[in-house]
Amino acid sequence: MSVVIVLVLLVVFLIVGLPVALAMGVSGAVGLYLFGGQPVLEGILKTTPLSTANDYEIITIPMFILMAEFVIISGVANDLFRAATIWVGRLRGGVAMGAALAGAGFGAISGSSTAAAATLASTSIPAMLEQGYDPKVAGGVVAISGTLSMLIPPSIALILYGIIADIPISALLIGGVVPGLMVTMTIMLTIAVIVRLDPSAAPKGRPHTMREKFASLSRVGPMVILFFAVTGTIYTGIATPTEASGLGAFFAMLIAISERRLTLRLAAHALRSAAQTSCMILFIILGAHVFGYFFTLTRVTNDITQWVGALEMSRWAILCFILIGYLILGFFMDQIAILILTVPVVLPLILQLGFDPVWFGVLVVVTAEVGMVTPPLGLNVFVVARYTGRPLGELFRGVMPHVWAHLVVIALLAAFPAIILWLPSTMN
Numbered sequence: 001m002s003v004v005i006v007l008v009l010l011v012v013f014l015i016v017g018l019p020v021a022l023a024m025g026v027s028g029a030v031g032l033y034l035f036g037g038q039p040v041l042e043g044i045l046k047t048t049p050l051s052t053a054n055d056y057e058i059i060t061i062p063m064f065i066l067m068a069e070f071v072i073i074s075g076v077a078n079d080l081f082r083a084a085t086i087w088v089g090r091l092r093g094g095v096a097m098g099a100a101l102a103g104a105g106f107g108a109i110s111g112s113s114t115a116a117a118a119t120l121a122s123t124s125i126p127a128m129l130e131q132g133y134d135p136k137v138a139g140g141v142v143a144i145s146g147t148l149s150m151l152i153p154p155s156i157a158l159i160l161y162g163i164i165a166d167i168p169i170s171a172l173l174i175g176g177v178v179p180g181l182m183v184t185m186t187i188m189l190t191i192a193v194i195v196r197l198d199p200s201a202a203p204k205g206r207p208h209t210m211r212e213k214f215a216s217l218s219r220v221g222p223m224v225i226l227f228f229a230v231t232g233t234i235y236t237g238i239a240t241p242t243e244a245s246g247l248g249a250f251f252a253m254l255i256a257i258s259e260r261r262l263t264l265r266l267a268a269h270a271l272r273s274a275a276q277t278s279c280m281i282l283f284i285i286l287g288a289h290v291f292g293y294f295f296t297l298t299r300v301t302n303d304i305t306q307w308v309g310a311l312e313m314s315r316w317a318i319l320c321f322i323l324i325g326y327l328i329l330g331f332f333m334d335q336i337a338i339l340i341l342t343v344p345v346v347l348p349l350i351l352q353l354g355f356d357p358v359w360f361g362v363l364v365v366v367t368a369e370v371g372m373v374t375p376p377l378g379l380n381v382f383v384v385a386r387y388t389g390r391p392l393g394e395l396f397r398g399v400m401p402h403v404w405a406h407l408v409v410i411a412l413l414a415a416f417p418a419i420i421l422w423l424p425s426t427m428n
Contacts, residue, residue: 003298006031010291020337021280021287028291035297044293052286056242057163062278063245064154067230069270070252071109072119074259076222080105081123083216086208088188093195093202095131096141099124100187103145104180107152109226109252113372117146117380121387134201137194139390140398143380144187144406147369150335152180153231154248157368159241160281160336161361164288164343168358169241170234171424175362177231178423183366183409190405222255235427281336288340295345304349315353319414322346323367330371335379338368358424359417366413370406373399 006027013023032041052058084098084105091097099120106116120142128138150157153173162169195202230248233239239247256262311318329338343364350360372380374396381395413419 002031002034005034006291006294014333019283020333020341021283023287024284024291024341025287028287028294031294032290032297035294040297044290048289048293049286052289053282055163057159057169058282058285059242060154060159060169060245061156061281062274063242063249064156064159065277066270066274067109067154067226067245067248067252069274070249070256070262071106071226073261073266073270074222074252074256075261076109076255076259078123079216080220080223081120081127083220085127085205086213086216090205090207091192092199092204093137093191094205095124095128096133096137096191096202097188099128099138099141100145100184100191103142103148103187104152104184105220105223107149107155107180108231109223109248113146113149113380116149117143117383118387120146121384125384125388125390128202131205132203134198134398135390136394136398137191137201138398139381139384139388139395140400140402141187141191143373143378143384143395143399144369144402146380146383147372148180148183150369150372151176151183151362151365153177153234154241154245155365156281157335157339157365158361160285160339161343161365163285164340165347165357165361167361170427171358172361173231173241174235174427175358175420175424176365178419179362179366179409179413182412182419183369183406186405186409187402190402194401222258226251226255235423237427284337284340288344291341292344304345315355316414318349318353319355322350323363323410323414326364326367327370327374330368331374331377333371333377335368335371338371339364356417356421359420362420363410363413366406366410370403370410374403 009027009030010023013027014020018026029041029045032044081098081102084101085095088094088097088101102124103116103120106119121139125138125142129135149155153176155173155176158172158176159169162172191202226248229251230244233244233247234241253262256266326338326342329342333341347357347360351357372378375381375392378396378399381392381399384390385392385395
């Protein structure tokens with residue numbers, strides 16, 4: 001009975017708009033009180049905050065967020081878009097494809113999906129509209145390209161999954177590389193299909209000489225250095241993810257200084273913004289831990305695992321239902337909150353079914369990408385709308401072809417786990 005009360009409380013809190021951290025923390029605390037009274041509740045509330053913040057790998061979150069802030073200050077994202085446009089811009093829809101490549105590049109040096117969407121919206125959409133692109137095509141490609149930061153390392157979502165699931169973060173981050181490239185190519189192919197079916201949606205761009213193309217690569221150099229400082233050191237075993245996050249923040253700061261963009265005021269803003277975002281994520285983790293303790297003590301997770309294990313159903317059918325559940329949750333909830341709320345419950349079931357936790361983590365993050373662009377809570381679409389002033393309905397229509405293409409990618413990643421697991425298996 002107490003489980004029903006707690007779940008109803010959680011749903012009510014989320015519906016009325018209470019922050020996710022408080023919704024999980026308060027409903028979990030009520031459950032703990034119903035289960036063991038005041039002594040149990042006090043014991044957990046006294047120890048949980050320190051145990052949450054005392055996790056060594058938590059340091060990766062503020063460092064990667066700070067790295068993203070310095071990257072934005074440096075303005076290198078603009079250079080990424082210009083270089084990508086010079087290389088593929090002559091094709092019909094080439095500027096939109098350049099935006100997808102820039103989104104992948106920004107994801108490789110950021111880890112913040114909303115930051116990527118905001119940066120791409122302010123740089124690429126005006127260029128596309130000026131050339132005569134259909135506004136919904138321009139907005140749709142920018143919104144979906146921003147989600148690549150959730151997948152391509154450094155990814156805050158994968159880091160959180162690793163912390164919650166207690167599995168190696170390095171394997172998760174490297175596991176996101178090949179799917180990230182695959183999703184990037186899918187976005188570009190989707191654009192090619194759109195402009196093939198409707199040539200008026202995007203014009204051809206002007207061609208560039210090989211000299212211009214190679215000259216554009218000189219501005220991409222700092223991003224390559226930053227990518228190696230993070231993903232390269234993790235893959236080769238030179239640094240742990242925590243150490244790589246510090247290196248990434250330091251090199252991003254040096255890039256901002258070398259571009260002569262970093263002032264004391266902007267540095268203070270970057271530090272403050274990183275601290276605020278980190279505190280928000282830590283607060284959500286704290287609330288999730290309180291909620292998770294209630295589930296652990298009441299053995300809800302074990303009961304669910306045993307019940308599902310007794311079903312006469314294929315494990316692939318069960319996985320399909322789980323992924324559909326993640327898609328539905330993504331329509332209404334923030335992706336970080338979904339991970340923190342569901343992984344402690346779902347992961348034991350995934351392990352019992354014999355699936356690899358690294359593969360499942362990457363698969364869930366790709367699924368969560370869809371939630372970032374689907375109504376009514378598609379956060380990236382709201383970010384693009386705010387920066388461009390375009391109607392939300394127009395942007396949601398523009399992103400829907402990419403959503404269907406993403407579902408195909410999810411099916412392929414589910415059917416062929418080696419796409420995700422091959423690169424981590426070659427790590428030092």
